[in-house]
Amino acid sequence: MAELKLRLQEENFEKTVTVHQDIFIIGRLPQCDLYLPSGGVSRYHARLVKTHAGVWTIEDLGSKNGTQVNERLINSPQELHHGDTIWLGDVSLVVMLHYPWEALATRQELASGGGTIFRNVKQLQQQWIQADSHNGNLVNKDKTIDRLRDLVDIARNLSAAAAIEEIFSQVQQVVFRYLKSIDRLALLIDVTDSGKLVLMNAGTRKISQQKYLLSDDSWISHSICQKVFEEKIAIQTADAQKDERFAGEQSILVKGIRSAMAVPLWDENKVVGVLYADAHLSSYHWIKEGEEELSFFSALANLVASSVQRWLLVEKLKSQEVIRQRLERYHSPAVVQQLIAVGALPDGRLPPKESEISILFADLVGFTEIAERLKPTQIAELLNILFEEMLQEVFAYGGTLDKYIGDCIMAFFGAPEPQADHADRAVTTAMGMLTRLEHLNARHFWQEPLQLRIAINSGKAVVGDVGSSQRVEYTALGATINLAARMEAVCPPGECIVSEDTYHLLSKPSYFQKMGDYRFKGINRLVSIYQTNMH
Secondary structure: OOEEEEEEOOOOEEEEOOOOOOEEEEEEEEEOEEEOOOOOOOOEEEEEEOOOOOOOEEOOOOOOEEEEEEEEEEOEEEEEOOOOOOEOOOOOOEEOOOOOOOOOOOOOOOOOOOOEEEHHHHHHHHHEEEEOHHHOOOHHHHHHHHHHHHHHHHHHHHHOOOOOOHHHHHHHHHHHHHHOOOOOEEEEEEEOOOOOOOEEEEOOOOOHHHHHHHHHHHOOOOOHHHHHHHHOEEEEEEEEEHHHHHHOOOHHHHHHOOEEEEEEEOOOOOOOEEEEEEEEEHHHHHHHHHHHHHHHHHHHHHHHHHHHHHEEEEEEEHHHHHHHHHHHHHHOOOHHHHHHHHOOOOHHHOOOEEEEEEEEEEEOHHHHHHOOOOOOOHHHHHHHHHHHHHHHHHOOOOOEEEEEEEEEEEEEEEOOOOOOOOOHHHHHHHHHHHHHHHHHHHOOOOOOOEEEEEEEEEEEEEEEEEEOOEEEEEEOOHHHHHHHHHHHHHHHOOOEEEEEEHHHOOOOOOOEEEEEEEEOOOEEEEEEEEEEEOO
16 A cells, blocks of 8 residues: 655745545644645645545545646546645645555566566666577577667667657557557656656557547556656566555556556666556466566667657757747846756746846936937837947846836846846946947937936845746846836936945945935935946
């Protein structure tokens, strides 16, 4: 029977709870078996039940926010598998199922129990190729040569496959050709390198069932696959329904699976997934030929592992390129490289977090009047030239472009990577912007000389991806940003002003002099403003 544990995960906190009874209540009341004092959890939220077959299920008890398993809302009792994530409101619990199987021998006697073989993968890699050649007869030696040729052909075809669909198609052809007993085949891969296996493709001899295999993976024994993945062993059961170690596997019982085998995809360096197969037949065939078929399955998986690793690497490079192209529109090249080094994040988003930053607003003086005299195409031309020049200063000092607001540039320093000198960087950028514009005006790049107003404020802000599922924006939010936006209105043309908070962070505050104390809309205090004194 399976032992159930729940891993409670919260920010900076993790706790493991062992479920000791067959009926286990989770809720917000202290008398619940698992007390979760969270506002999103109902008083009696959900119930865990161990069935007579030893299967653990969860059902919602009419909670306000519902119960989810792997982000799917459940409406009836749901079977739990190792690695599942349960969501109760805003609280998550990770399911850990432990099967107290006995220590693995190199082989279990097939005549006993359900006829289950547990084998170390290394022991299987040469076995199928050798074809019992220890008997020394010529027939077996010829068979060994034939099998080596077959593996060379298989390896050649797999190396030519680029997409995961092509890889699986090659594997499916080989398995169904060599293993006549196999009815269904599945390829599971740890795509995110998190230890969580994902069904990538599945095949069956009955083409009519193909769509069903991919839409519902309940026919796969997830506990067998997880054990194979974690312990680098090959497992084959000749009759799972008679083996008490699989009594908790509802999928095996309900689907009538008698035989199943699974092998890890690895090349002695890293396990990247599992190759799983099952058959609807009696145990006689696999009692007789099971170990030889398992050794072939393992040898094949070893070849598949290399192809899958190559595919994962290509997908990672594609993902990094997409991330790079997106981020290079907003960040300096150095920051982009740091973000990619961290790796792809869940949902492709950078989660909002509080940071110490300096925010810069650079606005074109008199733009409304200028725009009145220009055609739309001329306005676009002006802003494109101006933004291209000004952004070079932002990126040169490790700044991040937040957005363009009409003729205004909003940029910040200190995120996503912390920068202790964010205030100095912002001020240096502002001085560079003003100097660049002077040079542009000297070259008469436009019909008339242009001027900027630049305002800088420093403090805490929430920085990260904000938006809907269709569109997100990497931005900074908070009172620090609001004050900087208000300050820009009192800045003299062609100048840079900073708040008192920014002024005290500067390594060379002498470049600024106090301009005065100001009140701004929505801010119930006087704000000291400092202006450059270098002119």
